[in-house]
Amino acid sequence: MCLAVLALDAHHRYALVVAANRDEYHARPAAAAAWWDATLLAGRDLEAGGTWLGMTRAGRFALLTNVREPHRIDRDAPSRGALVPGVLTDPSPVPGALATARERGARHNGFNLIAGSADTAAWTSNRAERVVELAPGVHGLSNALLDAPWPKVVRTEAAVSAWLAAARDDPEPLFDALADRSTAPDAALPSTGVPLEWERRLSAPFIVSEGYGTRSSTVVTIDRAGHVSFIERSFDPSGHRCGEVVHRFDVAG
Numbered sequence: 001m002c003l004a005v006l007a008l009d010a011h012h013r014y015a016l017v018v019a020a021n022r023d024e025y026h027a028r029p030a031a032a033a034a035w036w037d038a039t040l041l042a043g044r045d046l047e048a049g050g051t052w053l054g055m056t057r058a059g060r061f062a063l064l065t066n067v068r069e070p071h072r073i074d075r076d077a078p079s080r081g082a083l084v085p086g087v088l089t090d091p092s093p094v095p096g097a098l099a100t101a102r103e104r105g106a107r108h109n110g111f112n113l114i115a116g117s118a119d120t121a122a123w124t125s126n127r128a129e130r131v132v133e134l135a136p137g138v139h140g141l142s143n144a145l146l147d148a149p150w151p152k153v154v155r156t157e158a159a160v161s162a163w164l165a166a167a168r169d170d171p172e173p174l175f176d177a178l179a180d181r182s183t184a185p186d187a188a189l190p191s192t193g194v195p196l197e198w199e200r201r202l203s204a205p206f207i208v209s210e211g212y213g214t215r216s217s218t219v220v221t222i223d224r225a226g227h228v229s230f231i232e233r234s235f236d237p238s239g240h241r242c243g244e245v246v247h248r249f250d251v252a253g
Helices: 080-089 094-107 151-165 172-178 196-202
Strands: 003-008 014-025 030-035 040-045 053-056 061-066 111-116 121-125 137-141 212-223 227-235 241-250
Touching (some): 003 061, 003 151, 014 053, 014 061, 014 151, 014 172, 030 227, 053 080, 053 212, 061 080, 094 121, 121 137, 151 172, 172 212
Antiparallel strands (some): 003 014, 040 053, 053 061, 212 227, 227 241
């Protein structure tokens, strides 16, 4: 993922809401979200075999974003996509699973991981020193550390907060927030080491370009009765929707 906003215990119906965009090179092959086996639901990176966002039937979710460090890339580092399945299948409580992933991820390029369930969530990074348990409310993540006030994070957090305040159940406004293609003014841009033209382009929640852009938008909800909705929409290089998958199931006891 390159943008994720999480609402934890902040909605009258949903204990958990996740709204996230995956940005990637369009040439990199991927499969839409599907059950890998009887317990793990996720999209799949067909080049390295991992994933960016997944869930289990027990209701544990995990998602990953890269840390944007263009001058600190190790081309021989292992794929970060293996970290999400590792957290999802770790039998330890979420904080312990994330601590293990952070320790094992020391050789990886920079990453963030958020994992949790309907009633708890936590974050870690191999660019941070610990696991942070998240308080109820709205949290945002892009390609810096948790809640870094990048324009795309601030804008999407505001849209999610407005949806929460309106007490709506329909997730469509969350997809509208993820589809925002407006870029930030130069004065608000972070300085991450990429050229200014790309800094501008990457500041939009939804990125459209021929080679690299938003490949999918996903909204996950778990209501207070344990019903899960996992909706993933795919997009082509022009930003047109080219697919949708919907998975609904009840959290296994």
